Amino acid sequence: MAKVASVHPLDTSLTQVNQRLKAAKLGLQIERRGDRLNLRGTLPPRPGSPKLRPYQQRVPLKIAATKAGLKQCEQTAKIIAAQLLQNIFDWRDYLGPIAGLRMGGADLSSQIDAFEANFFAARSSETSAASLRTTWEKAYVPYLRKLHTTADRHPNLSLPEAIYATVQSTQANSRSRQICCTALAAFAEFLNLELPTDLKSFWGTYGTSQTQLRDLPSxxxxxxxxxxxxxxxxxxxxxxxxxxxxxxxxxxxxxxxxxxxxxxxxxxxxxxxxxxxxxxxxxxxxxxxxxxxxxxxxxxxxxxxxxxxxxxxxxxxxxxxxxxxxxxxxxxxxxxxxxxxxxxxxxxxxxxxxxxxxxxxxxxxxxxxxxxxxxxxxxxxxxxxxxxxxxxxxx
Missing domain, CATH: 1.10.443 (hpI Integrase; Chain A)
Known part of the structure; x- marks a missing residue:
C-alpha cells in the first residue's frame, strides 16, 4: 500500500510563497522538512568543498514552520538572491553557530555567550581546561566587558564602531591595547563581522623590542x-x-x-x-x-x-x-x-x-x-x- 505524504497546515501558504519567488526569478525555493523550513537553490560551493562551480544546495536555516517563519524565509531568500547577484554571498553567514544568532536577532550578550562557548569547544582537545579558563578570563573577558559597556553607553554606535571605540579607550602603545585588539578581532571573526580597518593597525609600537629591560636579581x-x-x-x-x-x-x-x-x-x-x-x-x-x-x-x-x-x-x-x-x-x-x-x-x-x-x-x-x-x-x-x-x- 502506497504511503500517503503528510499534509502540513503551512503547505498551501508555502506553495504560494514559492510561486512568488519563482515569478521574481530569484532562483531560490523554500522547502519544508518536518517542522523546519530551509532554502534551496543553485549556490557557490561551501567552504572546503572540492567543487568549483555553483550547484543545487540547501541553506540550513532550520526556521520553525510557522507563518512568521515562512515570512522570515521569504525575506532571507530575497537577501541571498541580492548577495548572489552582487557576488558577495558568503556561506559563513548561514553555517555554524553564528547563523542561528543572526537569524534570531541575538543581542550583544547572546553573541558574547556564543563566542565563549565556541572558544572552549574549539580548543578543548588541544589545551587543558584550566589553562583555557585562565586565558579566557585574563585575555578576553576584560575586553568583552569593556565592549559591552561601550555599546550600552553609546547605543547609536554600530558594533564595528563600538569595537573601534573600545580599542581606542585602552592606552596607546601598551600591552593591554594589543591584547584588546587580539580579543576583539577574534570576536569579530567569530561573528563574520567585516571590520573596515584591521585592528592590528591600532597596536602601535608595543612589542618585545620596546619592552623595558628588567633589572633582574643577582x-x-x-x-x-x-x-x-x-x-x-x-x-x-x-x-x-x-x-x-x-x-x-x-x-x-x-x-x-x-x-x-x-x-x-x-x-x-x-x-x-x-x-x-x-x-x-x-x-x-x-x-x-x-x-x-x-x-x-x-x-x-x-x-x-x-x-x-x-x-x-x-x-x-x-x-x-x-x-x-x-x-x-x-x-x-x-x-x-x-x-x-x-x-x-x-x-x-x-x-x-x-x-x-x-x-x-x-x-x-x-x-x-x-x-x-x-x-x-x-x-x-x-x-x-x-x-x-x-x-x-x-x-
Missing amino acids: DEQILEVYDRLKNPRWKYVYGMMATYGLRNHEVFFCAPASGTGAKPSSDREIIVQETTKTGRHAVWPFYPEWVERFDLLNGELPRINTDLSTTTLQRVGQQVTTQFRRYEIPFSPYDLRHAWAVRTILMGLPDAVAAKMMGHSVQVHNRTYHRWMTHRDQQAAVQTALAKNKLSAPM
Missing part, C-alpha cells in the same frame, strides 16, 4: 631574600621558583619525576603537570645545589585552594604575587623565572632545551631572554667560556 640577592623570609611554606614556594624557573601557579602543580611514572635522571628532576598553562613538561634545577640549599626535597606548600573546578590558574598565581608584596620582596615572582632563564644561557644550556623546560617556543626564548643579558652577565659568560676552553692565542 644570585646573591636571591639567596639574601630567601634567608630573611620567615614563613617556611612560602620560603619553599620562593625556592622552587628560583631553582626551577617556574611560573607562579606551576609551583602548586608539579611533583618529583620519580613520583609521576617518569624515569628521572636524578631525584632533582620535577614534572610540571598537564593542567598548567603550557601543559606537562620536565624541568631540572639551575643550580642543582639550590635543591639542598633551599631544602626543596622536604618542603611543604602553603594551604591554598588549588581545586581547578572552583578556582583558576590565574587566581592561584595571584596569591603568589600577593605574598611577594606582603613580604616586601624587592622584585616580582616572574623575575625569579627570568633570572633562571638567563642563568641557563650563562651555563651554556642549549636554547631549545631551556625553552622546552620553560614551556614556550625557542623563538620566544631567544627574543625575550637573550635581550636581558646585562654587561655583568656577558662578562661572566666570556670568563666561563675562556676558562672552559683554556686555549692559548698563537704568538
Whole structure:
C-alpha cells in the first residue's frame, strides 16, 4: 500500500510563497522538512568543498514552520538572491553557530555567550581546561566587558564602531591595547563581522623590542631574600621558583619525576603537570645545589585552594604575587623565572632545551631572554667560556 505524504497546515501558504519567488526569478525555493523550513537553490560551493562551480544546495536555516517563519524565509531568500547577484554571498553567514544568532536577532550578550562557548569547544582537545579558563578570563573577558559597556553607553554606535571605540579607550602603545585588539578581532571573526580597518593597525609600537629591560636579581640577592623570609611554606614556594624557573601557579602543580611514572635522571628532576598553562613538561634545577640549599626535597606548600573546578590558574598565581608584596620582596615572582632563564644561557644550556623546560617556543626564548643579558652577565659568560676552553692565542 502506497504511503500517503503528510499534509502540513503551512503547505498551501508555502506553495504560494514559492510561486512568488519563482515569478521574481530569484532562483531560490523554500522547502519544508518536518517542522523546519530551509532554502534551496543553485549556490557557490561551501567552504572546503572540492567543487568549483555553483550547484543545487540547501541553506540550513532550520526556521520553525510557522507563518512568521515562512515570512522570515521569504525575506532571507530575497537577501541571498541580492548577495548572489552582487557576488558577495558568503556561506559563513548561514553555517555554524553564528547563523542561528543572526537569524534570531541575538543581542550583544547572546553573541558574547556564543563566542565563549565556541572558544572552549574549539580548543578543548588541544589545551587543558584550566589553562583555557585562565586565558579566557585574563585575555578576553576584560575586553568583552569593556565592549559591552561601550555599546550600552553609546547605543547609536554600530558594533564595528563600538569595537573601534573600545580599542581606542585602552592606552596607546601598551600591552593591554594589543591584547584588546587580539580579543576583539577574534570576536569579530567569530561573528563574520567585516571590520573596515584591521585592528592590528591600532597596536602601535608595543612589542618585545620596546619592552623595558628588567633589572633582574643577582644570585646573591636571591639567596639574601630567601634567608630573611620567615614563613617556611612560602620560603619553599620562593625556592622552587628560583631553582626551577617556574611560573607562579606551576609551583602548586608539579611533583618529583620519580613520583609521576617518569624515569628521572636524578631525584632533582620535577614534572610540571598537564593542567598548567603550557601543559606537562620536565624541568631540572639551575643550580642543582639550590635543591639542598633551599631544602626543596622536604618542603611543604602553603594551604591554598588549588581545586581547578572552583578556582583558576590565574587566581592561584595571584596569591603568589600577593605574598611577594606582603613580604616586601624587592622584585616580582616572574623575575625569579627570568633570572633562571638567563642563568641557563650563562651555563651554556642549549636554547631549545631551556625553552622546552620553560614551556614556550625557542623563538620566544631567544627574543625575550637573550635581550636581558646585562654587561655583568656577558662578562661572566666570556670568563666561563675562556676558562672552559683554556686555549692559548698563537704568538
